[in-house]
Each structure stands twice: as structure tokens, then as C-alpha cells.
Amino acid sequence: MKRLESAVRTNSAEFRRRYAHNKGLAAQLRERQQAARHERPARDLERLAKHGKLLPRQRLERLLDPGTPFLELSSLAANMAYGGESPGASCLTGIGIVSGREVMIHADDPSVKGGAWYPLTIKKIVRALDIAVENHLPVVHLCDSAGGQLQLQSALFPDRYMAGRIFRNQCVLSKMGVKQLALVFGHCTAGGAYVPALSDYNVIVRGTGAVFLGGPPLVKAATGEIVSADDLGGADLHTRVSGTCDYPAADEDEAIAIGREIVAQWEVRPKWRAPEASIEAPLLEADDLYGIIPDDIKQTFEMREVIGRIVDGSRFHEYKPDYGTTLVCGYAHLWGYRVGILANNGILFNDSAIKGAHFIELCNQNNTPLLFLQNITGYMVGREYEKAGITKDGAKMIMAQTCSHVPKLTVMCHGSFGAGNYGMCGRAFDGRFLFGWPNHQIAVMGGEQAAGTLAEVKLRQLQRTGAAVDEAVIGKLRAETLRAYEDQTSAYYSTSELWDDGILDPVDTRNALGVALSVAVNVPQGMPGNGVFRF
């Protein structure tokens, strides 16, 4: 395979300007991650220390195989919700290696409000378990939660993808033969009690671990019975009498040691795809990405420069290079795994959409996972393009993409606007993983376009009713729409709401995709086949 050649001029003023801008965004990302991971009120830290409890990241460190990679997911979930009082959405999820096996980790965070679940905590846990279901990934739960935030119950309990989904997913995993282990470090109250109960294996720490449907305060309120947490649902009760828990542990370190030994007993299933090439680092410098990504959402950039900094050896086999040139398609290897890449190099026209649909079909025929690199402002609009069938050509691409049986990964590299988001495997399309860069923006249309559209509609409405057109009203509508768009299109809002699996520093993209791909190739996504294409 040919190496991509870079046309980037690192000494140009534009490169240096973009480099400074994006390097700043990356530094800001690191700062925010540092704060979300480690900054906690001293009071909470003291309380944990007094009980002899470790912090979630200390538990994680002892659990994972030393020196192995850990891909943390959605580290900045809930960063723009609840007034910032739920860092990382009060839990930690990610993919790591325990006793030589790739596993999903879900850890409650008792250093935030006793580990209580906010609505976004539940969304994050459900997403982690969805990933486990889709990728046949065993799960280790590190349990230590006070239960659901009672004031927010309507936003975390009743609906389909709320708390119940955690337990539903646990049952589904178990039925699929995908193992789960729960290590009970603290309280598992109410619904949370089902996490260890529905895990195939569980370990409970004597003294601090407890599992019960109703904690001591609820029992007292309901029946008047006064009972300590340990007597109500402690290690001895559950491992000797009730059988709710399997292994007692004297302390957290012992629980982790027992847990690692349990995971070591699990069968290792063969992967659907194996690496096909020896791993070769990219020839082009990942650091250049900072100078390649624009500092303005409206500016374009050459996506081959990005591909060359992500894939093995910077080698890329480009498909149909002279047709539909606004969508770059081709094969490459990523950490030895073959992938089919679709990358936006401009607006999607009829030919680029058809090329994309065709290439997705080729990857399905070839059992090659898909990687979408999004920088898309949409499918072209206008009469000429509608006449040529831009809508049905876009529909072909969406159909081929949706019906793919091969795993799909998406990276939001810059803009993600309108239906282009759909064709390029946006969040709704069951991609195995979706990551964003700190500069990325996402919305149904650009803020200016939305403000213009709404102002136009309002204007026509006023004209129809014969009412006087008040310029001030129209102007206010325009300004309000613009402001709402600015707040809600940012990468931080997107990741706060779990519209992605986390923000990546662009230079980490190759490593993150490596871990993601390694688990995505565990299993294909259903059977090959398509719906009806509109020709």
C-alpha cells in the first residue's frame, strides 16, 4: 500500500495559528479531565479514608493488569449538567485488561454524593453495558453507590433507557454467555442491589460492603425496625445465609485479588476478525494534527492529512480517487486490523453519496470494519441537486450504512451538521464507538441557518395574518436562536449529554481507535443484508 504524502507546510502562518489554537483546546481538555477525575471536596475524601475505602481510580489501578492500556469512556459526561456537581456523571467506565481479558469496567464514584446515581450516571452505565452487549465484552462492576438521586427520580427511573435498562442489560449479557463480576465495596441500595445480584459472580467486602433493597433509613420508615447496615445486608449475612453474594473479602485489596482470579477462570472466545498485518506506526507526525485542524468551523481541511496520521505506516489504498472527490474512501490498517475509511473532504454531492454507499457495500462484502471521519456540513441543497436526486442518493448511503453487519466506528473531526451526520454514522446509527475532538460542533444545521430559517418562517406567518412586521421581534428571535445554538453545539455539551463516548485529544485518536477496534472485532453486527435501496 502506498504511503500518503503530506502537503502540510509546518512553517506557514496558517499552520502555526491553527496549531496554537488546537493545542490550547487540548490543554483545556486535559485540565477539565484532571478536574473531573480528581477534584473532590476534602470532606468526602476524609469520609472515605475513615472507612478504609479506596477511590474508584485507585481500585481500578489495582484491578487492571499492570502496564496495559485503559480506554476511559465519557470522562466529561455531565460536565454541563446539574451545575457541575456530578463530575464524570459520578461514575467511571472504560475498557481495560484484567487477567489477560479485555473487559468493560463500571465503577461507582463514592467521592461524589455517596456515589448516588444522577440521570446521566444511568445513561453512562447503560451505554457501557450496551457496548458490552454489542461487543461481547465481559463486565466488572465496582459497586459503591447510595442509589438513585431521589429528587430526580422521574428523570432516572420510569423510561425505557433509564435505571431498569441497567438490569435488563445485565440479564441479556448473562444469557449471551458474556460474564459479569461485581465487587461490592460499599452500599448497593434499592435498584443498585440488583447489580451484584444479577452479576454471574460477586465478591463483598466485610464491614463496608452491603447489599439491600431498602437501607436502614427506609426500613425504619417502612416498618419501624431499627437495624445496622451490616446486619441488614453485610458480607456475612449474604455469603453465609442468604447466598446473595459469593465470596467474602477482608478488605478491598483482597476483594480485588479474588476478582482477578475469578476473571482468570473465564473462557477466552476467539475474535471474529484477527489482525491481518504487522503493526506499523504512522510515518506522519500525529502532533501535526493540531496545525491541520482549522480554528474556524467554516474552514475546510484535507482529510487525507488526518488519515495519514492515524493509520499504520500512513499507508492508504484509496478507492475511486477521481470520483465523488468530496468523500474520501479507502482501505488502511489500524493496529494491524484492516479498516474501510470514509472521510469527508467537503459537501456530499450525488456522486460522493453514491460512492460512499458503494464503498460501504464493499466493506460489508469484504468483512472489513468501517471508520467514519466526520467533517460534514450536509448533503448539497438546491433545485439542481434535488432534481438529480440528492435526497435518494443520500438515502442510499444511510441505508447501506445502517444495514452494515460490520462494526462501525466514528470520529467527529470538525463539523457534523444535518443529514450528513446520518450518512456518516452519527450517534443514532449503532456505531460501536463514537468519539469527538475538542473542536467539533454538532447540530441539525448551523446556528446562522437556523436563525435565518426561523426568522423567515416568522416573517411569513406575520405577513399571512396581515400583522405588522416588528423588526425587533424578528431580531430577538434570531439572537435567541443563535445563542442557544452556540451553547448546545459544542463538543463539551455533546459529551456532557453522552452523545459520544468521550472527547479525544486528536493525538490520542489512533490509540483510542486501536482499543475500540480490538473489541469491536469480537463479533459482527447481525447478518449481512440490506433494506430496499431507492434507485
Added chain:
Amino acid sequence: MAYRIQVDGRDTEVEIRARRPLLRLRIGDAEHTLQAAEACGQQFTLVLDGVSHRGWRCASGDDLQVRLNGRTYTVHLVRRQRAAGTNEGQEEIRASMPGVVVAVHASAGQAVNTGDGLLTLESMKLQMTIVASHAGVVAQVHVVPEAVFERGALLVSFARQEGSAE
């Protein structure tokens, strides 16, 4: 199909003009006929314009080392360049899609070099800079900032160059 190759760092363009009955190549400005090329491992024999040559080749990374007539050459295939908004060798630049003019960077009578920005256009929320694909003199810029244009609209025309082949 044309390829750009570098032989010992010198740029050369090679185009396949015909495959049958004999392989006909354009190398630079000259056409050559190639027949009875055969390879056995790293050794090859070919008949170029009726003269037989025997040589050896060896891949070295992305390059090819070729030994011929007592000399070793390094051959390197250059990727075809496809920068956005190219207008190779054209006397005029037309819009490839409808849009609006954001900025004009060149004016009539101005001499421009390859890669110089001529216009910044916006379409579908994306700005793109139209650059000169060749050195020349701008005859006229047909649009002004904020002008709306349709696909195919004439944007910039170049002065016909003296001594041009046409």
C-alpha cells in the same frame, strides 16, 4: 492514465497511451513503444523502441531501485495531487457549486503564482479558498464580496499567456 514519477529526484510524467497491440508510453514529451517485457524475479528484459535492455530491480520501502546499463536509479512514484478547488491550466475559473463570495484576494492585472489564494467562497456553511493552479496574470475577477452565484458562474479569468501553445 498519467503518473508522476521521480527518477533520482528528477520529476517525470509517464502516461499510458495504449496497451495494444504494443504498450505505448509518453515519457515527458516523447512517445516510446515497449514490447516483450518479461521479468524473472528481480531481473527483467524489455525491448524499448526496438532496442533490448536487461536490468534488475529491487523494492526499497516505497521506492524502486533499478539497475540498468551499469547504473542504479532510484524511482519514486508521486501521489497525484488533488487539492480542493484546482483549476489546472484553465484560462478561467468557474463555480463548481452555488454559493456566496466571502472575500476577493486578487485583482485584475495582478500576477499570481501557483497556490496563491484568489477567492474565498462559502457554500453549505463551508468556506473554501480558490487558489491559482498555475502562475499567470488575472484578467478579471467577475464577482465582488457578498455576491451570490450559481453553479458554473464565471468567477475569475486569466490573461492568455504569450507564447502559449494554442
